[in-house]
Amino acid sequence: xxxxxxxxxxxTRSAALFGRPFVSATPAQQIAxxxxxxxxxxxxxxxxxxxxxxxxxxxxxxxxxxxxxxxxRQELGDDGRLMLATFEGCTHPEHQ
Numbered sequence: 135x136x137x138x139x140x141x142x143x144x145x146t147r148s149a150a151l152f153g154r155p156f157v158s159a160t161p162a163q164q165i166a167x168x169x170x171x172x173x174x175x176x177x178x179x180x181x182x183x184x185x186x187x188x189x190x191x192x193x194x195x196x197x198x199x200x201x202x203x204x205x206x207r208q209e210l211g212d213d214g215r216l217m218l219a220t221f222e223g224c225t226h227p228e229h230q
Contacts, residue, residue, distance in 0.1 A: 136183070136187065137187070139183055139184075139187070140183065140184060140186075140187025140188070140190075140191070141156075141187075143183060143184030143187060144156050144167075144171075144184070144187075144188070147167060147171065147184070148163070148164075148167055151163070151166075151167060151170075152167075168188075171185075171188050172188070172192070
C-alpha cells in the first residue's frame with residue numbers, strides 16, 4: 135500500500151507540473167521532477183508519505199548501483215578493499 139501510495143504521489147506531482155503521469159513524462163521532465171523533489175522538504179502540515187517514499191527509493195537505487203561490478207569497481211575504482219567478494223570468516227585459531 136505504501137509503495138503504491140508513493141508512486142501515486144510521484145504521478146500527482148508530475149501531473150501538476152507537466153500535465154501527465156511520471157511514466158508519460160519526457161526523460162528531461164522526469165529528471166527535472168526528481169531533482170526538484172530531491173531538494174524539497176514537506177511543507178508545514180504536509181504528510182511525509184511521498185517524501186519518505188522518495189528517500190527510500192533513492193537510497194535503494196544508490197545502494198543497488200554501488201554494490202554492482204560497474205558501480206563499485208568501475209566508478210568507485212574499488213580494488214577489492216572496499217568490499218570483499220566473499221567473507222571467509224574469522225581466521226583467529228581460537229575461533230575455528
